[in-house]
Amino acid sequence: MDFRWDLVWQSMPLLLEGAWLTIRLTSVSVFFGILIGTAAGMARIAKGPQRYAAAAYIDFMRGTPLLVQIFLIYYGIPPLIDRPIPAYLAALLALSLNSGAYVAEIVRAGIQSIDKGQREAAQSLGLSTWDTMRFVILPQAFRRIVPPLGNEFIALLKDSSLVSVIALEELVRKAQIIIGRTFRPFELWLAVAIVFLIMTISISRLVNAVEKRLKVVE
Amino acid sequence: MDYIIEVKDLTKEFGGVHALKGISTQVETGEVVVVIGPSGSGKSTFLRCLNYLEVPTTGVIRFQGEPIIPNSNLQRIRSEMGMVFQRFHLFPHMKVMDNVTLGPLRSLGQNKAEASQRALELLAKVGLSDKAQSYPDQLSGGQQQRVAIARALAMRPKVMLFDEPTSALDPEMIGEVLEVMKALAKEGMTMVVVTHEMGFAKEVGDRVLFMDEGLLVEENTPAALFGNPENPRTQSFLSKIL
Numbered sequence: 001m002d003f004r005w006d007l008v009w010q011s012m013p014l015l016l017e018g019a020w021l022t023i024r025l026t027s028v029s030v031f032f033g034i035l036i037g038t039a040a041g042m043a044r045i046a047k048g049p050q051r052y053a054a055a056a057y058i059d060f061m062r063g064t065p066l067l068v069q070i071f072l073i074y075y076g077i078p079p080l081i082d083r084p085i086p087a088y089l090a091a092l093l094a095l096s097l098n099s100g101a102y103v104a105e106i107v108r109a110g111i112q113s114i115d116k117g118q119r120e121a122a123q124s125l126g127l128s129t130w131d132t133m134r135f136v137i138l139p140q141a142f143r144r145i146v147p148p149l150g151n152e153f154i155a156l157l158k159d160s161s162l163v164s165v166i167a168l169e170e171l172v173r174k175a176q177i178i179i180g181r182t183f184r185p186f187e188l189w190l191a192v193a194i195v196f197l198i199m200t201i202s203i204s205r206l207v208n209a210v211e212k213r214l215k216v217v218e
Numbered sequence: 219m220d221y222i223i224e225v226k227d228l229t230k231e232f233g234g235v236h237a238l239k240g241i242s243t244q245v246e247t248g249e250v251v252v253v254i255g256p257s258g259s260g261k262s263t264f265l266r267c268l269n270y271l272e273v274p275t276t277g278v279i280r281f282q283g284e285p286i287i288p289n290s291n292l293q294r295i296r297s298e299m300g301m302v303f304q305r306f307h308l309f310p311h312m313k314v315m316d317n318v319t320l321g322p323l324r325s326l327g328q329n330k331a332e333a334s335q336r337a338l339e340l341l342a343k344v345g346l347s348d349k350a351q352s353y354p355d356q357l358s359g360g361q362q363q364r365v366a367i368a369r370a371l372a373m374r375p376k377v378m379l380f381d382e383p384t385s386a387l388d389p390e391m392i393g394e395v396l397e398v399m400k401a402l403a404k405e406g407m408t409m410v411v412v413t414h415e416m417g418f419a420k421e422v423g424d425r426v427l428f429m430d431e432g433l434l435v436e437e438n439t440p441a442a443l444f445g446n447p448e449n450p451r452t453q454s455f456l457s458k459i460l
């Protein structure tokens with residue numbers, strides 16, 4: 001059997017173009033996911049009614065397939081608002097909201113892992129609940145949640161391939177297009193796998209480096 | 219009478235456990251009150267109710283005549299009561315300097331120069347001028363506890379609460395912390411101190427409270443309480459530890 005290395009090389013520019021979209025989409029989604037997740041994670045353990053809203057959001061996002069969430073936003077919402085949602089925006093929304101729910105659980109666990117003496121010490125200094133979070137609890141929690149956050153980044157990077165179903169030309173969609181022209185699935189999917197692997201390994205390395213740095217500061 | 223803290227019929231229940239069963243007492247301005255008693259008798263719970271780290275089940279705590287009400291005056295009153303914990307609870311991600319200035323910056327609205335200046339004075343006072351830029355985990359237990367005292371003092375509190383401040387320390391470090399506390403007492407700071415250090419109680423205490431099983435069993439001057447305890451439970455406790 002002949003393995004067409006040349007095809008792999010020839011496809012690379014297009015695949016990397018797709019990979020670049022994958023990275024952008026994932027990074028921006030993780031960024032929003034962290035914002036949403038921090039708010040939802042804090043709301044989840046608050047005393048007021050916001051905890052129920054947060055729990056409902058988290059359960060919905062974690063209890064339904066990402067694919068369904070993508071369809072819901074891309075195909076489900078436009079008729080309601082009477083205008084189409086661009087694929088990139090729909091993908092970004094779905095991935096951010098989905099990621100936010102997982103990040104929320106990571107943030108919740110991170111906050112709850114901080115010794116309650118820290119909160120008490122801050123409150124005995126007359127700090128408000130919000131200042132206690134902002135200056136004492138969250139900075140310590142963030143150090144602990146960097147590793148699971150890195151895992152979430154990697155998971156989302158892989159899951160982001162699902163947005164190929166709404167014709168967004170990220171890595172997987174690019175490969176499908178090339179295969180449609182060349183009829184060489186093995187070479188192309190192997191190339192896609194390798195590009196994914198390089199991305200995930202790089203992220204892991206990056207996360208490890210950040211983690212080390214934070215340890216030194218501590 | 220000029221009472222800074224008044225405690226009236228204080229009870230605290232933890233899911234069926236009656237940690238405090240009705241405590242009433244007062245602390246005068248400038249007084250050093252030492253709380254002793256066996257482990258589990260409710261000393262920490264009592265102290266923590268004074269600034270509402272534990273919310274009393276029933277009863278009233280008054281601070282300078284004003285009953286503490288959460289979501290109303292609690293945050294302000296807490297900023298006027300310093301608290302020192304058995305396990306220090308310094309903020310590990312902040313330098314010593316930032317530990318000491320956080321309260322003044324956020325609760326008192328001081329500016330950075332003012333807060334840093336005061337922090338340096340306090341660190342000098344507890345003998346740690348050279349540690350301002352260290353992180354807590356670079357310090358010994360005794361040094362950490364002295365930073366914790368400086369952190370509480372930075373708020374210029376009207377009263378200081380200590381919960382077994384030397385119990386988590388290696389024996390050779392107990393002295394340095396007690397010295398700082400004694401100096402504070404001599405300056406006239408109002409203090410409520412839970413401790414097993416009977417020497418401290420005798421030397422600087424104005425009054426000793428003996429607690430057992432959630433009750434304030436006996437209170438008296440150190441000389442009277444240690445020299446001539448009236449209650450059999452006090453006698454039995456003192457005979458074990460002295």
Ligand SMILES: Nc1ncnc2c1ncn2[C@@H]1O[C@H](COP(=O)(O)OP(=O)(O)O)[C@@H](O)[C@H]1O
Binds near residue numbers: 236258
């Ligand atoms: N957060 C809590 N939850 C449940 N029980 C508690 C809690 N804090 C204290 N207790 C109980 O209350 C009693 C008094 O405890 P504490 O005030 O810590 O005693 P002391 O400081 O004198 O050793 C003990 O029986 C203890 O187990």
Ligand SMILES: [Mg+2]
Binds near residue numbers: 382
């Ligand atoms: Mg105790």
